[in-house]
Amino acid sequence: MKSNRLAFLLARPLLGCASLVAFVAGAAAHAEQIGSVNTNFRVTGSDKVVVEAYDDPQVQGVTCYVSRARTGGVKGTLGIAEDPTEASIACRQVGPISFSGPLKQQADVFNERMSFLFKTLHVVRVVDAKRNALVYLTYSDRVVSGSAKNSVTAVPGTAIPLR
Numbered sequence: 001m002k003s004n005r006l007a008f009l010l011a012r013p014l015l016g017c018a019s020l021v022a023f024v025a026g027a028a029a030h031a032e033q034i035g036s037v038n039t040n041f042r043v044t045g046s047d048k049v050v051v052e053a054y055d056d057p058q059v060q061g062v063t064c065y066v067s068r069a070r071t072g073g074v075k076g077t078l079g080i081a082e083d084p085t086e087a088s089i090a091c092r093q094v095g096p097i098s099f100s101g102p103l104k105q106q107a108d109v110f111n112e113r114m115s116f117l118f119k120t121l122h123v124v125r126v127v128d129a130k131r132n133a134l135v136y137l138t139y140s141d142r143v144v145s146g147s148a149k150n151s152v153t154a155v156p157g158t159a160i161p162l163r
Helices: 002-027 073-078
Strands: 032-040 047-055 059-070 087-099 106-113 119-128 133-142 150-156
Touching (some): 059 119, 087 133
Antiparallel strands (some): 032 047, 047 059, 059 087
C-alpha cells in the first residue's frame, strides 16, 4: 500500500507536466501543416521550414499559407524550443467568398505559439474598404519585445461588410 502511494506521489508531477504539454499542443492546433523541408539535420530531430494552411474563420473561401522555421533537436521535439521569428504569408481565394457577418476594420485572425511560453505568431486581417481588399499581415511578438519582421498579402474582394 505504501509503495503504491509513493509511486503515485512521485508520478503526480509528471502527469501534471504531461497534461500541460498536451494542453499547449492542443491550443496551437489552429493550422493544418501541408508540407515541410529539412534545413539542418540533427539526430534528435531536424530543423525545418513548414508550410501551414489557415482558413479564415470569418471569411469562407480564403486560405492563408504561412511558411516559417521550426527548431528541431531535443527541445524542438519536446515543444520547448524557441522558433525563429521569420515568417512569410500568402493568402488566396480558394472558393467563393462569403462572410459569416460584418468584419472589424482590423482583427487578430490566428495566433500560434512559437515557444513554450513567450513568443506568438500572429496573422492580422485588415479591411481596405477603399480598394475592396482583405489585407493579411503576419508578425511575431514576445512578452518583453516584439519583432519588426513581418510579411503582408492581400485578397481582392467585393462589398466587404464592416462593423
